[in-house]
Amino acid sequence: MQETTEQNITVKMQLQCPMPKLDFDIITLGHGSGGQLTHQLLESGVFDLLKNEHLNTHHDGAMLQLKNPVAFSTDSFVITPIFFPGGNIGDLAVNGTVNDLAMCGAIPRYLSLSFIIEEGLTMKEFWEILVAIKTTSEAAGVLIVTGDTKVVEKGKGDKIFINTSGIGEVHPNAKISGSSVAPTDKIIISGNIATHGMAIMSVREGLEFETALESDTCNLSPIVNTLLDEFGEDIHFLRDPTRGGVATVLNELAKDCGLGINISQNLIPLNEQVEGACEMLGLDPLYVANEGIFIAVVNAAVADNVLNTLRKSATGKNAAIIGTVTTEHPKQVILTSSIGGKRMLNMLTGEQLPRIC
Amino acid sequence: MKHLTEYRDPILAGQYLEEIKKTVTRPWTIMEICGGQTHSLVKYGLLQMLPKQITMVHGPGCPVCVTPTHLIDRAIYLAANPKVIMCSFGDMLRVPGSEKSLLQAKAEGADVRILYSPLDAVTLAKNNPDKEVIFFAVGFETTAPANALSVIQAHQLGLKNYSIIASHVLVPPAMDALLADTETVVQAFLAAGHVCTIMGNGEYYPIVEKYKVPIVVTGFEPIDLLQGILMAVRQLENNEAKMENQYARVVRENGNLNAQQAILEIFEISDRMWRGMDVIPQSGLEVKEKYAAFDATKKFNVPLKETKENETCIAGAIMKGLKKPLDCPNFGTTCKPSHPLGAPMVSSEGSCATYYHFYSAIKETETAEA
Numbered sequence: 209m210q211e212t213t214e215q216n217i218t219v220k221m222q223l224q225c226p227m228p229k230l231d232f233d234i235i236t237l238g239h240g241s242g243g244q245l246t247h248q249l250l251e252s253g254v255f256d257l258l259k260n261e262h263l264n265t266h267h268d269g270a271m272l273q274l275k276n277p278v279a280f281s282t283d284s285f286v287i288t289p290i291f292f293p294g295g296n297i298g299d300l301a302v303n304g305t306v307n308d309l310a311m312c313g314a315i316p317r318y319l320s321l322s323f324i325i326e327e328g329l330t331m332k333e334f335w336e337i338l339v340a341i342k343t344t345s346e347a348a349g350v351l352i353v354t355g356d357t358k359v360v361e362k363g364k365g366d367k368i369f370i371n372t373s374g375i376g377e378v379h380p381n382a383k384i385s386g387s388s389v390a391p392t393d394k395i396i397i398s399g400n401i402a403t404h405g406m407a408i409m410s411v412r413e414g415l416e417f418e419t420a421l422e423s424d425t426c427n428l429s430p431i432v433n434t435l436l437d438e439f440g441e442d443i444h445f446l447r448d449p450t451r452g453g454v455a456t457v458l459n460e461l462a463k464d465c466g467l468g469i470n471i472s473q474n475l476i477p478l479n480e481q482v483e484g485a486c487e488m489l490g491l492d493p494l495y496v497a498n499e500g501i502f503i504a505v506v507n508a509a510v511a512d513n514v515l516n517t518l519r520k521s522a523t524g525k526n527a528a529i530i531g532t533v534t535t536e537h538p539k540q541v542i543l544t545s546s547i548g549g550k551r552m553l554n555m556l557t558g559e560q561l562p563r564i565c
Numbered sequence: 566m567k568h569l570t571e572y573r574d575p576i577l578a579g580q581y582l583e584e585i586k587k588t589v590t591r592p593w594t595i596m597e598i599c600g601g602q603t604h605s606l607v608k609y610g611l612l613q614m615l616p617k618q619i620t621m622v623h624g625p626g627c628p629v630c631v632t633p634t635h636l637i638d639r640a641i642y643l644a645a646n647p648k649v650i651m652c653s654f655g656d657m658l659r660v661p662g663s664e665k666s667l668l669q670a671k672a673e674g675a676d677v678r679i680l681y682s683p684l685d686a687v688t689l690a691k692n693n694p695d696k697e698v699i700f701f702a703v704g705f706e707t708t709a710p711a712n713a714l715s716v717i718q719a720h721q722l723g724l725k726n727y728s729i730i731a732s733h734v735l736v737p738p739a740m741d742a743l744l745a746d747t748e749t750v751v752q753a754f755l756a757a758g759h760v761c762t763i764m765g766n767g768e769y770y771p772i773v774e775k776y777k778v779p780i781v782v783t784g785f786e787p788i789d790l791l792q793g794i795l796m797a798v799r800q801l802e803n804n805e806a807k808m809e810n811q812y813a814r815v816v817r818e819n820g821n822l823n824a825q826q827a828i829l830e831i832f833e834i835s836d837r838m839w840r841g842m843d844v845i846p847q848s849g850l851e852v853k854e855k856y857a858a859f860d861a862t863k864k865f866n867v868p869l870k871e872t873k874e875n876e877t878c879i880a881g882a883i884m885k886g887l888k889k890p891l892d893c894p895n896f897g898t899t900c901k902p903s904h905p906l907g908a909p910m911v912s913s914e915g916s917c918a919t920y921y922h923f924y925s926a927i928k929e930t931e932t933a934e935a
Contacts, residue, residue, distance in 0.1 A: 413681065474575075487569065489681070490655070547578035547787045549610020551923045557902040559668075561655035561679065561913075 225342065227335040228253040235329045240359025249357065253335070257342050262318075262353035270353035272318055274377050279314035281305055282373035290337070290367050292411050294404075294423030298340030300499065301370040303425050304450070306348045309374050310429040311446040311502060313382025313436055316348055320373045321355040326365030337368065348427040350374065379433065381440030386464030388444040393533040394511035395469065396504045398431070398518055399424065399526045400477045401454050405496035406485045413489065421481055424500030431521045435504065439514055445505035448498065452556055455494040457503055458541045459555045469541045471531030471553070494543075495556045505533065572786030573609075581791035582614055585798055592618045593801050594750045595794060596743070596886050598736060599705075599757035600627030600914030601785050607923045609787040619794065622750065622886030623909075623916035625739055626757055628704045629656050630908040630915040631839040631884075632732045634872040637662035640701045640730055642867050644675040650693065652686045653701035654708070655679045659902075660911040663872040667701075683708075683715035683729070690719065690727035699861045702729040707759045709733050709850055710824035713831035716852070716859045728861040733850035734837055736760045737768040742845045743885055744776040751886050753797040755783040755790070758812035763828075765820030769808045777806040784812040831856055841880030841908030878907035883916060890920040897921060 230252050238245040255263060262270040283304045290297040302319065309316040321341065325334070345352055407421040428448065435443055445465075449457040454476070462469045478493055486493045500523065506514050511529055518524030543553040571577075597603055603623045606612050612621060625631055641662050644651035651667065658667040658679060671677035676696075680686055683700045690698035702712035712729060719727040736757055743749055756769060761782045769780045779800035783793030793811040800807055810816055828850070837849025852860035874880070877895060882888040890896050890909065900906040902918050909915035913922065 545609040545787075546573045547575045547609050547611075547614075549612075549614050549787075551607060551610040551613075554922050557922065561659060 225257060225339050227332060230331055233331055235325050235327060235331065235334060235359060237327050237359050237361065240325065240357060246357065254338060257338050258321075258345075258352045260351045260353070262351060263355075268354075270318065272353065272375070274317065274375070276377040276380065279309050279312035279376045279378055280373070281308040281312070282371065283308060284369060284371045286366065286369050287408065288366055289408075289411055290333070292423055293407050293420045295425045296337055296340050297368060297370055298337035299344050299425050301372045302341055302344040302348060302350070303427050303499065305372040305374040306344075306350060307428045307448045307502070309376035310432040311384070311448055312376070312378065313384040313432070313443070313446065314376030314378045315433060316350045316374055316376040316429055318353045318375050319345060319350050320371075321352045322371040323355075323357045324365055324369040324371075325357065325359045326367050327359055327362050329367050334368070344427065348429055379436040381436050382443070383441045384443065384446050386445060386461060388441075389461065389465040389467060389505050389533055390444065390507075391467060391533055391535045392508045393444055393505050394508050394529050395458070395471060395531040395533065396506060396511065396514060396518070397454065397477060397501060397528055397530050398428070398504065398524045399501040400479045400482065401449075401498055401501065402482050402486060402493035402496035403479060403501075404499035405453070406482045406491075406493075408497075409489060409491070410485055415485060415488070419481065421485060424498075426500040426523055428500070428502055428523060431518065431523050432502070434517060434521070435514060438517060439506065439510050442507040442510045443504060443514070444507065446502055448502045450499065451497050453493070453495040453497060454503065455492075455541070455553050456555055458553065461505070462539050462541050465533070466538055468534045468537040468539070469531060470534055470544070471541065472544045473546045474544075475528055475530045477526045477528045491560055494553065495560045508532075569786065572784075572788040574788060577788055578614075578791060581788065581795055585619070585791065585795050586616045588795065588798050588802055589616050589618045590802060592620065593752050593798060594620045594622055594886070595753045595755060595797050596622045596624045596751040597755040597783070597790070598624040598626045598740060599760070599785075600630070600912070600916065600919070601759070602626070602755060602757070602783065602790060603916050603919050604914060605785050605787060605790055607919050611787060611790060615794070619798065621794075622889070623883070623919075624743070624754075624886065625839060625842060625884035626705070626736065627909070627912055627914040627916075628708075628732070628734055629654075629660055629912035631734055631841060632657070632660065632703055633838045633840050634663050634874075635869060636730060636732050637667070638664070638870060638872065639862065639867045640699070641665060641667060641670045641675075643699055643861065643865055644670050644677055646697070647676075648695075648697050650676045650678060650689060650696050650698045651701065652678045652680045652683075652689065652698065654681075654703060656912045656914065657701055657703050661905060663870065683712050684718060687715050687718050687722070687724065687727055690724050691722060694726060697726050697728070700727075700729045701732065703732045705734060705736055705757065705760050706763045706828070709832065710763060710821070710827045713827040716831045716856055717827060719859060720856065725858075728859045728864050729852065730861045731832065731850060731852050733832065734839060735834070735848050735850065737772060738845050738848035739839065739842075740780075741772055741775075742842075742848070744772065744778060746885060748887060749885065751778065753779040753801055754781070755793045755797065756780050758782055758784040758789070758816055761810075761812065761816040761820065763821050763824045766808055766810060766816065766818055773806050773808050779806050780808050782808075782810045782812050782816055784815065841874065841878070841884055843881075875906040880907035880909050880917075883909050890917040893917070
C-alpha cells in the first residue's frame with residue numbers, strides 16, 4: 209500500500225492520541241441523553257481531542273469574528289462502510305465541507321460537527337473517527353467550534369452519520385460564479401476521476417485488485433488558494449464533482465451559464481484499475497462520485513499556466529485540460545468518444561445501477 | 566486497459582469506417598439485436614459516424630425491458646413479505662410493474678438487494694435459514710447458466726429456502742418472429758455475441774437459410790460493431806446470406822457445452838410473453854417440474870392481476886425496428902426513464918432509454934425554448 213503524508217500523520221496522531229481508558233466499550237442510547245453519560249462521553253476525550261478556545265467555553269454556540277465576506281456551506285455524511293481504504297467517515301466529514309468552501313473561493317475557518325450515532329457503535333470506532341477529524345481539521349487549518357451528539361436506537365441509523373457546516377472567508381481575488389464562465393474558457397480537472405467512488409464500491413462488492421483502490425479524499429483548499437493567489441479572477445468556476453460525478457457537474461454548469469461544453473473522453477484522467485473496476489461493475493466513471501478532485505473553468509489565456517501550477521502539487525499531479533466552453537449547443541455537454549464519435553453527456557437519471565449485461 | 570483499448574482505437578475505427586463507406590453503394594437496414602450493442606453504438610457516437618446509407622435499427626435485446634409486468638408484480642408482492650429477501654441484478658430494480666418498481670418496494674421497507682451473481686443469493690439463503698431468499702432470474706441465454714447453477718448448488722446444499730423467479734428469454738426465436746413479420750425492415754442482423762458465447766452459432770444457420778438474411782455474430786466494443794457492420798454490408802452488397810462470426814475471439818462454434826448442460830438440467834423451453842411485443846412461441850425458459858421446489862412462482866401462491874400496457878406506446882414498432890425512439894411523440898415528454906410508458910424505456914439497455922440518456926438534452930432544450 210502506498211503511504212501518503214496524510215496517512216503518516218494519521219498513524220502518528222493515533223500514537224499521540226491513544227484512546228482514553230473508559231468504563232464503557234460501546235455507545236448506548238444513554239450517551240445521547242444529554243445527562244451524565246453524555247458528559248462522560250464528551251469529557252472522556254472528545255473535547256480534549258478537538259479543543260480550542262471556542263470549544264472550550266462548552267457553550268451552545270460559538271461567537272466568531274471574520275474580516276472578509278463569508279462563505280457558508282453544510283454537508284451530511286452517511287457513507288457505508290464508515291472505514292474504507294484511504295480514510296474514514298471522519299476524514300470525509302471535514303474534507304467535504306472544507307472543499308465545498310474552497311469551491312466558493314473561500315479559505316475555510318470554522319466548522320460545526322454533529323454526530324448521529326446508532327447505539328452499538330464501539331468506542332474504538334468512534335475514537336478512530338475522532339482522530340481522523342482532528343487530523344484533517346488541523347491539516348486544513350479549520351477549528352471545530354460547536355457540535356452536537358445524538359444517539360438513535362439500533363436499526364434507526366447506519367453506525368454513524370455526521371453533519372458538518374463550515375464558514376470561510378472569501379479569497380480577496382476570487383470571483384467564482386457560473387455567470388463568470390465565458391466562451392473559449394478551458395475546463396480543467398485536477399486529478400483522476402472516480403477513484404473515491406470505486407474504492408468504496410470495491411469494498412462493498414468485495415472486489416480485490418492487485419493493489420487496493422484507495423479513496424483520494426483530501427483537503428483541496430491549499431491548491432485552490434494557490435490558484436486564486438496566482439490567477440485570481442481568471443479562475444471562473446470551481447466545483448468538486450462529488451455525488452453524480454463529473455457528468456452531473458458539467459451539466460449543471462452548462463445549464464447555469466447557458467453555454468455549451470465540449471469534452472473529450474481521451475483527455476479525462478482515469479486510473480487503469482479504477483477503469484477496470486468500472487468495466488467489471490458496469491458503471492460509467494463519469495457518473496461515479498469523487499472526493500479528492502475538482503473541476504476548474506478558467507480563462508483560456510491562463511489555462512496552460514493553471515495546469516502547470518496544478519501539476520506541481522501532490523493533489524493536482526494528474527490534472528488535465530479536458531474540454532472547452534462554447535457558444536454552440538447551449539446548455540448541453542457534448543462528449544467526443546474515444547473513437548471520435550460525438551454524443552450528448554447527460555445528467556444521471558436516478559441512481560447508477562449495474563447493468564445486467 | 567489491455568484487451569479493451571485495442572477495441573476502442575480511434576485510428577482503427579477510422580479505417581473500418583472508411584472501408585464501410587467504400588463498400589456501401591445502396592441503403593441497407595441492419596438490426597443489432599442486443600441492447601448492449603445499442604448502448605455502445607450510441608455511447609461511442611457510432612450512429613452519426615456511419616454513412617447515411619446504413620440505417621441501424623435497434624432490436625428487442627434487453628431482457629430486463631421485455632420482462633412481463635405480471636412477473637415484476639409477483640416479485641414485488643413476494644418482496645413485501647417480511648420473511649423474504651428479494652435479490653436481482655441492478656437494472657431490474659428500477660423497472661416499474663403495474664403499480665411500482667422493486668426500488669420503490671425497497672423504499673417502503675422490503676428487503677431488496679442488488680447482487681452481481683445468483684450464487685451470492687445461494688450464500689445468502691445458507692446464511693439466513695429463517696428467511697426465504699428469492700432471486701429474480703432475468704436474462705437471455707447469457708445469464709441462464711449462472712441462474713441454473715444457483716438452483717443446482719442450492720439443491721446440492723439441501724436448501725429449502727432458496728427459489729428463483731425465472732424470466733429468461735431466448736434470442737433466436739425472437740429473430741425468427743421479427744423476420745416472419747410481413748412488415749419487417751430488417752435486411753441483416755448483428756447477433757448478440759454473448760448469447761452465442763453460451764449457445765454457439767448453430768441456431769442461426771436455419772434462420773439464414775429460411776429468410777436469406779445475413780447474420781453476423783458481433784461483440785460489443787466499437788471496433789467489434791464496426792467490423793460486424795462491415796461484414797454484414799459486404800454480404801448485402803454481394804447479395805449473400807451467410808452466418809459469420811465477428812466475435813471469434815470469444816465465441817466458439819458450439820458455444821460453452823458445460824453452460825448449456827446447466828441450462829438443460831434446470832430449465833425447459835416454453836412459450837414466452839415479451840413485454841411490448843406479445844407471446845413468442847418457444848422463446849423462454851421455465852424451471853423444470855423436477856425442480857419446482859426452487860420455482861418461486863410455484864412455491865408461493867401469488868394472486869395474479871391482469872396488466873395492460875399503455876395504448877399510446879409504440880414499443881412494439883420500436884422493438885421490431887419499424888420505428889425509432891425519436892419518432893415517438895411520448896419520447897422525453899410523457900415517457901422518460903423516471904416514468905416509462907413501455908418496455909424500451911424501462912432499463913438503461915432499452916433503446917428508448919439509451920436514446921433518452923444520450924439524446925434527451927436536445928429535445929429538452931427544444932421544449933424549454935419552445
